[in-house]
Amino acid sequence: MAGYIGYRKAGPAGMLVALFATVAPTVAIMISLIGVLSVYHDAPAVQGMLKAIGPIIGVMMVQLTYSFFRQSLKGIGWLLTLIIGVVSLICYQFLGVHPAFLIFALLLWGLTAKRGDRA
Amino acid sequence: LIYWQLFLAFLVPSIVGYGGGPAFIPLIQNEVTNRYGWYTIDRFGELLAIANALPGPIATKMAGYIGYEQGGFAGSAVALFATIAPSLLAMIMLLGILLRFKDSPKVQRMTGLVKPTITVLMGVLSYQLLFTAWHKAGTIHTVVLLAVGFLLLEKFKVQPVYVILGALLYGGLLIR
Numbered sequence: 001m002a003g004y005i006g007y008r009k010a011g012p013a014g015m016l017v018a019l020f021a022t023v024a025p026t027v028a029i030m031i032s033l034i035g036v037l038s039v040y041h042d043a044p045a046v047q048g049m050l051k052a053i054g055p056i057i058g059v060m061m062v063q064l065t066y067s068f069f070r071q072s073l074k075g076i077g078w079l080l081t082l083i084i085g086v087v088s089l090i091c092y093q094f095l096g097v098h099p100a101f102l103i104f105a106l107l108l109w110g111l112t113a114k115r116g117d118r119a
Numbered sequence: 120l121i122y123w124q125l126f127l128a129f130l131v132p133s134i135v136g137y138g139g140g141p142a143f144i145p146l147i148q149n150e151v152t153n154r155y156g157w158y159t160i161d162r163f164g165e166l167l168a169i170a171n172a173l174p175g176p177i178a179t180k181m182a183g184y185i186g187y188e189q190g191g192f193a194g195s196a197v198a199l200f201a202t203i204a205p206s207l208l209a210m211i212m213l214l215g216i217l218l219r220f221k222d223s224p225k226v227q228r229m230t231g232l233v234k235p236t237i238t239v240l241m242g243v244l245s246y247q248l249l250f251t252a253w254h255k256a257g258t259i260h261t262v263v264l265l266a267v268g269f270l271l272l273e274k275f276k277v278q279p280v281y282v283i284l285g286a287l288l289y290g291g292l293l294i295r
Contacts, residue, residue, distance in 0.1 A: 052290025054252025
C-alpha cells in the first residue's frame with residue numbers, strides 16, 4: 001500500500017522512501033529486541049521467557065488455522081475442502097512436495113476449470 | 120550465494136502466498152527451516168512471537184529480520200525486496216484489472232481452492248510449534264499457558280501484544 005501511494009505521488013523514489021518509512025522502524029525494533037534477548041540468552045529469566053512464548057504462539061497459529069479452515073468451508077464446501085486438505089497433507093508432510101507447487105497447481109486448476117464445475 | 124537464497128526464500132512465498140499476511144507464515148517457515156535449514160522450528164517460533172508483538176505486517180517484519188540475521192543489512196534489503204516486489208508490481212501494473220476481477224467467480228474460485236492447502240500448512244506448523252513448546256516448557260506450564268492464552272485471545276479478544284508480554288512475564292518469573 002505504502003509502495004503504491006509513494007509511486008503515485010513521487011515516482012520510483014517516492015515508492016522507496018514510503019516503503020522504507022513503513023518497514024524500517026519495526027524491523028529495527030525487532031533486530032534490537034532480539035539482540036538484547038540474545039545477550040542475556042543464558043539468564044534463567046530469559047530462558048523462561050522464551051519457553052513461555054511457545055505455547056502462546058501455538059495458540060495464535062491454531063486460531064489462524066481455524067480461520068482459514070472456516071473460510072475454506074464457506075468458499076468451496078466441506079467435501080472439496082476435505083479432499084484438497086487430505087491430498088495437500090499427504091503431498092506436503094509425507095511426500096515432501098514443495099507447497100509452492102501445490103498452490104500453483106490449484107491456481108491453475110481454478111483458472112482452467114469450466115464455469116459449470118463445482119466450487 | 121546467501122543473497123540469492125534469501126531472494127528465492129522470500130520471493131516464492133510472496134508470489135504463491137498471495138493474499139499476503141498470515142498465508143505467508145507457513146510458506147516462509149518451509150523455506151527457512153526445511154529448505155535452507157537456517158532455523159529450527161523452535162527458533163522460528165520465537166521470531167514469530169516477537170514479530171507478532173510488534174506493529175505492522177507480519178511478512179515484512181519476518182523478511183527484514185531473517186534477511187538481516189542471515190546476510191546483514193544487504194540481506195535484509197534483499198529479503199524485503201523479494202517480499203514486497205511481486206505484490207507491488209502487481210499493484211502498480213494491474214491494480215485496475217485486479218480490482219475489476221476481484222469478485223469474478225473465477226478469481227473467487229482460485230482463491231477458494233488454495234484455502235485448504237493453506238489450512239494444512241498452518242495446521243502442520245501449529246502442531247510443530249506446540250510440540251516443541253511442550254517439550255521445552257514442560258506439561259504443566261504448557262497447559263496453563265495454552266488455556267490462559269486461548270481464553271484471553273479467543274474469548275476476551277485481548278490484543279496479542281499484551282498476551283505475549285504477559286507470557287514473557289510469566290516465563291521470566293515462573294519457568295526455570
